[in-house]
Amino acid sequence: MLLETLMSLFSLCWSARNNDYNSRRTSATDPNSCEAAAAFEKEGLLWYRDIGKYGSGEFSMAVLQANQVLEDQCQIESGQFGTFLGVYDGHGGPEAARFVCDNLFRHFQAISAQHNGVVTAEIIERAFQETEREFTALVSELWDTRPHVATAGSCCLVGVIFQQTLFVANLGDSRVVLGKKVGDTEGIAAIQLSTEHNANVAAVREELKELHPDDPQIVVLKHGVWRVKGIIQVSRAIGDVYLKHAQFNREPLIAKFRLPEPMNMPILSATPSIVTHPLHPNDSFLILASDGLWEHLSNEQAVDIVHSHPRAGSAKRLIKAALQEAARKREMRYSDLCKIDKKVRRHFHDDITVIVLFLNHELISRGTVQSPPLSLRSALEH
Ligand SMILES: *[C@@H]1O[C@H](CO)[C@@H](O)[C@H](O)[C@H]1NC(C)=O
Numbered sequence: 001m002l003l004e005t006l007m008s009l010f011s012l013c014w015s016a017r018n019n020d021y022n023s024r025r026t027s028a029t030d031p032n033s034c035e036a037a038a039a040f041e042k043e044g045l046l047w048y049r050d051i052g053k054y055g056s057g058e059f060s061m062a063v064l065q066a067n068q069v070l071e072d073q074c075q076i077e078s079g080q081f082g083t084f085l086g087v088y089d090g091h092g093g094p095e096a097a098r099f100v101c102d103n104l105f106r107h108f109q110a111i112s113a114q115h116n117g118v119v120t121a122e123i124i125e126r127a128f129q130e131t132e133r134e135f136t137a138l139v140s141e142l143w144d145t146r147p148h149v150a151t152a153g154s155c156c157l158v159g160v161i162f163q164q165t166l167f168v169a170n171l172g173d174s175r176v177v178l179g180k181k182v183g184d185t186e187g188i189a190a191i192q193l194s195t196e197h198n199a200n201v202a203a204v205r206e207e208l209k210e211l212h213p214d215d216p217q218i219v220v221l222k223h224g225v226w227r228v229k230g231i232i233q234v235s236r237a238i239g240d241v242y243l244k245h246a247q248f249n250r251e252p253l254i255a256k257f258r259l260p261e262p263m264n265m266p267i268l269s270a271t272p273s274i275v276t277h278p279l280h281p282n283d284s285f286l287i288l289a290s291d292g293l294w295e296h297l298s299n300e301q302a303v304d305i306v307h308s309h310p311r312a313g314s315a316k317r318l319i320k321a322a323l324q325e326a327a328r329k330r331e332m333r334y335s336d337l338c339k340i341d342k343k344v345r346r347h348f349h350d351d352i353t354v355i356v357l358f359l360n361h362e363l364i365s366r367g368t369v370q371s372p373p374l375s376l377r378s379a380l381e382h
Contacts, residue, residue, distance in 0.1 A: 044338065045345065046064045049376070056161055057363065058358045059076060059357050060311065060314040061378075062316040064292075066346045066352070068343040072353040072378070075101055075378065077105050079374070080369055080373075082163070083161040085159040087288050087353050091154070091234075091240075092151040099131075099239075111130070121276060124160060124274060128238070128272050139241050140248075150257075151253065153237040154237055154238045155170075157171075158170070161364075164364055166286075167275070168193045170194040173294075174291060175299075176192070178286055179284045180284060189303075190299040190302070192299055197236040199235060200226050205226060228243070234268075236270065238270055287318070289318070290352060295326075296321075296329075297321060314356040316354075322349065
């Protein structure tokens with residue numbers, strides 16, 4: 001198992017994976033996939049799928065690269081079991097986000113199968129735990145040859161639709177916002193369903209101080225940004241094992257990642273905040289996106305953009321709106337921003353992933369899931 005994981009993590013060519021697994025993947029650059037051409041279109045650093053069908057309605061999806069190596073990953077899985085969505089915003093390299101994209105859903109399915117296909121918050125939490133455990137084992141395996149993988153981590157935002165319930169599990173600072181019809185008019189409200197774990201949120205700093213009462217340096221304000229131990233903005237993630245286990249916080253890690261004092265307990269956590277939301281017929285759509293989008297758009301702006309335009313192209317439209325805002329902040333033209341290549345782009349915005357999910361309540365209330373099954377993952381070129 002570990003060897004397979006290792007190979008998949010570091011193979012340069014995604015299509016060289018084991019065939020059974022690969023046949024269920026679709027990606028823009030996977031020549032073995034017959035769905036590849038239909039899966040994503042590409043426009044410069046942007047990959048998008050304007051509109052597609054999943055079990056309970058339609059979706060729109062887009063990913064924009066800013067980093068030299070894309071650190072965001074995402075997936076939609078849909079079938080008789082329901083729908084599983086993931087947005088994984090990696091940091092310190094792409095390894096953890098790719099690992100989560102390749103393994104979290106598999107754990108979720110296996111654990112749910114042990115419970116006759118039921119989905120509960122506890123089952124989702126266990127899938128996160130298994131993924132964290134396996135990634136930690138991988139870091140341990142790689143410690144002699146690739147110690148830097150100990151500093152790779154990933155925010156994880158997962159949405160699961162099971163029967164008439166939406167579960168939202170979150171680690172880090174991605175966000176899901178619900179567009180909900182209100183009042184008698186065309187009005188729509190933006191309701192955030194996820195809890196964020198970023199040290200810039202006062203409640204998160206309080207939580208960290210309570211957990212680490214003897215550590216005055218647990219959160220540090222640096223250049224106007226709050227960071228856990230002065231190093232990292234998020235307080236929960238998969239990976240970042242150098243801030244969880246003392247055996248990974250030593251040489252050969254580079255000095256800026258090594259803590260000066262001994263680590264007696266984990267500083268970061270991989271336990272997700274989980275919200276259970278019974279779906280209401282007025283729940284119109286969900287926007288799941290990495291922090292790269294929310295840095296430039298408010299919840300209300302995003303919901304208004306989706307609500308006031310055709311469904312097709314919604315995800316791409318949100319990314320373009322965020323880019324226009326990023327350009328405006330720098331007093332530059334949008335068209336000039338678009339000419340800047342990856343890596344340098346990172347100075348203007350982060351990788352951005354957006355999934356918009358439109359909810360069809362006729363299907364949801366009847367308890368039916370439309371075919372065919374869908375498995376779409378963003379293992380894009382890198
Ligand atoms: C649902 O939407 C309808 C029509 O927009 C509105 O009249 C009603 O108040 C909404 N119900 C709730 C619970 O928001």
